[in-house]
Amino acid sequence: MDYGRSSRPVPTAIKILVAGGFGAGKTTLVGAVSEIRPLQTEESLTAAGVGTDDLTGVERKSTTTVAMDFGRITIGQDVVLYLFGTPGQDRFWFLWDELALGALGAVVLADTRRLADCFPSIDYFERRGTPFVVAVNCFDDASSYTEGEVREALDLDGHVPLLLCDARDRESSKAVLIGLVEHVLALSTAQSPS
């Protein structure tokens, strides 16, 4: 039974995850490249959350994403990219599995002031076999490290791309996404040389 549908063809949806520690800039990156204002379910960080969230180094952040937020990028008529910021706190990991299912890949945002915060994300994607790139969000007051130093600290596999970015900057964030899709493309051609 084929009911008539609206004139617009139904695009293929592609899901990309943006992960990283609390305050690493996930929402910022999604907002920088999304064509819509990121749709979000946010809950403000209240007295109950202080103490739960380790705020060292990110004192000025007043809210945290406890559900998820997402943005959209329409590529032509056929493809829509959805960028999902993953919940940044350990107690919301149960949402991840659902999100990661069928995802094209992930961007792990790292904050060099608190590098350890992105370890769980890297572990998670390595374990799942989800392709990912690590993007070091260069905060103004963070001391700069060389790519090699960060790579060593994260104990990254040689083939995982490491990029430097400014999550507030659209071009920079676009470059991160392009880096991810190129990485996925490289992996897929490596798997099935044709």
Add this chain to the structure above:
Amino acid sequence: MTTPPGRHAAGQPDRDRVERQWAEQQRADQYRASWNEHRNEHRNEHRDGQSGELEPLGEQVWPEQRRGDLAAEPWVDHTWVDRDAGPVVRPYAMTGGRVHPASGSFDVVAMVVANRAALQDLGYGLQPEHRAILAYAREPLAVAELASHLDLALGVVRVLLGDLLGQGLIEMYHPPAAGELPSESILKAVINGLRAL
């Protein structure tokens, strides 16, 4: 990371704590009782025409406490969820308590489109939320976007979508299955599309 004492502490409820909470509750009940007594006296005074403003009848107001302050309600022993977790049960009232869709499975980026049956209003027993979904889904829309527009939890939207799918009012377009990468040409199109943004 520091773990705040007690919040994630698992284990048996210890006896002392239960006793303390019980005592706390007794005190609260006493306080409430004496407060009510005071109010009633006050009201009588007013009726006698002696003094005081007219206070509205009705439920007694419990002294204001900061939200999320668990210590304000020591008799509530839900360490796994506090008030700031938001409504955790009510959203599912509109699904009649159902938490699993009757039919279908819905990824967050699965596309929903209302079909001709929906446009001709052939559905039956539809709630306002069902109708709202159909209205939004005249153009293809991802499940996550629907949930966001309707300000409903994803789980609730999935149940409602299951109802609509069961009645043949919507069509679903699923994203590539897990483990199945989009074709090389799509990936290249995405890279070029991103560059051109």
